[in-house]
Structure formats: structure tokens, C-alpha cells
Amino acid sequence: MLSRIVSHNLGRPTTYTASQIGKRFSSIISVHRETKEDNTNIPFEFNSENKKRAEEIIKKYPPQYKKSACMPLLDLGQRQLGFTSISVMNYVAKLLDMPPMRVYEVATFYTMYNRHPMGKYNIQVCTTTPCQLCGSDGIMKAIKDELQIKPGQTTPDKLFTLQEVECLGACVNAPMIAINDDYHEDLTPEATVALLKQLKEGKELTEVGPVLNKRKSCEPFSGQKVLLESPPTSPSAPVGGKSSKGYLKPKVSPSAPVGRRSSRGYLSPSAPVGRRSSRGYLSPSAPVGRRSSRGYLSPSAPVGRRSSRGYLSPSAPVGRRSSRGYLSPSAPVGDTFTLYSTPSTIMLV
Numbered sequence: 271m272l273s274r275i276v277s278h279n280l281g282r283p284t285t286y287t288a289s290q291i292g293k294r295f296s297s298i299i300s301v302h303r304e305t306k307e308d309n310t311n312i313p314f315e316f317n318s319e320n321k322k323r324a325e326e327i328i329k330k331y332p333p334q335y336k337k338s339a340c341m342p343l344l345d346l347g348q349r350q351l352g353f354t355s356i357s358v359m360n361y362v363a364k365l366l367d368m369p370p371m372r373v374y375e376v377a378t379f380y381t382m383y384n385r386h387p388m389g390k391y392n393i394q395v396c397t398t399t400p401c402q403l404c405g406s407d408g409i410m411k412a413i414k415d416e417l418q419i420k421p422g423q424t425t426p427d428k429l430f431t432l433q434e435v436e437c438l439g440a441c442v443n444a445p446m447i448a449i450n451d452d453y454h455e456d457l458t459p460e461a462t463v464a465l466l467k468q469l470k471e472g473k474e475l476t477e478v479g480p481v482l483n484k485r486k487s488c489e490p491f492s493g494q495k496v497l498l499e500s501p502p503t504s505p506s507a508p509v510g511g512k513s514s515k516g517y518l519k520p521k522v523s524p525s526a527p528v529g530r531r532s533s534r535g536y537l538s539p540s541a542p543v544g545r546r547s548s549r550g551y552l553s554p555s556a557p558v559g560r561r562s563s564r565g566y567l568s569p570s571a572p573v574g575r576r577s578s579r580g581y582l583s584p585s586a587p588v589g590r591r592s593s594r595g596y597l598s599p600s601a602p603v604g605d606t607f608t609l610y611s612t613p614s615t616i617m618l619v
Contacts, residue, residue, distance in 0.1 A: 300378050302356055307387050314357035320346055324365065337366045340376055344383055354383040381435070389424045389431035391469055394448040397434055400441035405458075409445050410434065412459035416466050429470070442488045443480060456480040 304310070316324055324343055331338045340362060347358035354377050363370040377383045384392070393413060397406045410421075413432060417425055421434040440446045443455030447462065452475065454465060461481045468475060485491050 302374075302385075308353075308355045308357075310356055310360065312355065312357045314347070314351065314355065314361045316347070316361075317350065320350055328366075337368050337372070340366060340368065340373060341380070344373070344377055348383060353388050354385055384431075387424070387428075389428050391429060391449055392431050392433065394433045394435045394438065395421075396436070396438045396440075396444070396446055396448075398437040398441075400437075401444040401446065404444040406445040408459045409447065409457055409462050412462050413447075413466065416463050430466070440488075449475065452478040454478060454481060456482075456484045 302308075323346060324339075327342050327346070328336050328339050343362045343365065344354055344358065347362060348354045351358055359373045359377050360370055362368075363373040366373075377385070395406065395410050395413065397410065401409075414420060417430050417432065419425055419430070419432050421432050424431045435448075438446065438448055438453070440453055440455055443453075445457050446453055446455040447457065448454075449465070449469075454462075454475070458481075465475060465481075479487065
């Protein structure tokens with residue numbers, strides 16, 4: 271509409287009133303204005319129950335990062351007071367040793383924090399594309415006609431607050447609304463009005479999800495189409511036992527000790543616990559923890575002794591090596607020698 275007005279009057283300076291341009295109501299407040307219900311002079315403090323909850327929340331974070339608890343504590347304060355007032359934000363800032371401005375930034379950024387007093391029932395109507403295609407406009411009109419309020423407003427009796435929100439993540443059950451923390455899905459205008467009348471009469475909504483028992487959760491209206499058979503089971507298989515392919519394996523050796531498996535993945539009852547050779551098979555006769563350079567266990571080799579070639583040398587003295595890299599038992603400790611090009615000449619250095 272605005273583009274048509276501008277194109278029609280192009281070249282002529284014209285002013286337009288708000289009634290000429292469609293106005294969209296919003297309940298989002300990005301700035302603070304002192305009011306009777308929301309001002310810095312109103313004290314706020316967690317009650318005894320919420321203080322315990324706040325302590326548990328803060329314990330989840332390291333002491334130097336306890337400011338990470340800002341969001342859950344703001345939500346806790348909102349649930350106690352009914353909305354996120356300036357007093358709630360200042361209290362959370364003091365509790366977490368944060369500058370108040372940091373808390374203001376969080377509270378004004380996320381739409382989950384209600385910045386003005388709310389009714390007892392916060393009705394959030396999703397009008398994103400999937401819900402709109404399934405009739406969310408009719409749901410919004412039915413609510414506005416029944417409560418005589420627009421999005422962002424609260425009924426005079428402080429019972430209902432209406433909000434228009436973006437996707438709530440239940441597109442498969444569109445159209446839907448959220449009343450406080452509960453979802454009501456697969457709605458029609460008539461079913462929506464019935465929910466509101468029930469709340470007006472003081473009756474709590476005991477059923478959530480799809481209305482009128484249209485379907486269970488998000489299953490197709492015509493019933494379940496896949497996974498109709500019972501999952502494969504085996505009477506002889508132990509509870510929770512699964513093979514490598516993900517199915518229960520009935521042929522399990524009952525004599526095998528619990529939790530014992532060979533390198534091939536099958537239970538081996540006779541194999542000693544925790545002993546494996548380099549080939550991956552259990553070797554009962556091999557000494558514990560002893561392996562040669564070739565990867566085979568050598569029972570007769572002394573513990574921890576290896577020559578430069580990688581083979582164990584039992585007779586070599588500990589820690590003695592010549593310049594050629596071989597162990598020299600008879601060489602004096604600390605002396606080295608150099609072999610020159612003349613075979614018959616040996617000079618000690």
C-alpha cells in the first residue's frame with residue numbers, strides 16, 4: 271500500500287498519518303520508563319525457595335564465570351514476580367557481581383523476558399509461515415474477538431495477555447498457540463475459544479498438545495505408517511545385549527564371564543583376563559607385560575634390557591655402550607676410543 275501511495279505521489283512532498291499506513295502492534299520494550307508497577311524504588315528479592323534454586327544454578331558454573339547464570343536467574347525472577355522488572359534486573363546484577371548494564375542488555379535482547387506486567391495467562395500466537403498457511407490468522411482473530419484486546423495488550427481483569435510471536439517449533443501441529451509453558455496444537459477458531467472460556471471459568475487446562483484427541487503427539491492424522499512391527503527380540507539373549515550389527519544375538523555363550531571379549535569380538539571363556547598378544551589373540555602362557563622388539567612375548571629375557579639392534583642381551587652390563595653402538599662389558603667406565611684408518615694403529619683418547 272505504501273509503495274502505491276509513494277509511486278502515485280512521486281515528486282510531490284506529502285505527509286501521511288498513522289491511519290494511512292498499517293500499524294503492527296508489538297509488546298517488545300527496549301527502553302525503561304519509570305511506572306507505578308515498574309520502577310527502581312520497588313524492592314525485589316528471591317523468596318526462600320528460589321534462593322535455594324538460585325544457589326544450585328550458580329553452582330553449575332565456575333566461580334569466575336558465575337555471570338553465566340544471568341539468563342536462568344532472570345527467568346527465575348520473572349516467574350516469581352510475573353515479569354522482568356528493573357528491580358529484578360538490578361537484584362540479579364548484584365547477586366552475580368555484574369554491572370547492571372550487562373543484565374539490561376540481556377533482558378532487552380531476548381523476547382522471552384517480558385518487560386511489562388503480564389496477565390495470569392500469557393497467550394502466544396505463532397503466525398510464522400507454516401502456521402499462517404494452516405489458518406493462524408483465524409486463530410488470532412478468534413482470540414482478539416473473544417478477549418477484546420490486541421497483541422501486546424492485557425485484559426482489564428489481568429487474566430490474559432496476548433502476544434504475536436514467531437515460530438515456536440511445532441510446525442507439524444500447526445496452527446498452535448502457547449499458554450504460559452504449555453502448547454495447544456491442531457487448533458481451530460472454535461477450539462481456541464473453548465480453551466479461553468475454560469480459563470475464564472477458573473478451570474485449569476489439564477490436557478496439552480493436539481486438541482480434541484485428533485492424534486497422538488505429531489503422528490499422521492490417519493495413524494502410524496511406519497515401524498508397525500514389533501522390534502526384534504530373542505528370549506535367549508541377555509537383556510540389552512546387541513551384536514555388532516545392532517540386533518540381539520541369541521547365540522551367546524552362557525559360560526562366558528561377563529564383559530570378556532576376544533579381538534574378534536566374540537566371548538572367549540577360557541582366555542585369561544586382560545591378556546593379549548601382538549596378533550590380538552590371548553596368550554595364557556606369556557608372562558605379564560613382557561614383549562620383544564618383534565612384538566612377541568619373550569619369557570626368558572631380563573626385564574627392561576635391550577641392545578642397539580632391538581634384541582634383549584641378558585649378559586650385557588647395564589647402561590654401557592661402545593662407539594659402534596654395541597655393549598662392551600670389558601671397557602673401563604668413562605673411557606672412549608677412536609679407530610683410525612690404519613688397522614694396526616689404535617690411539618686412546
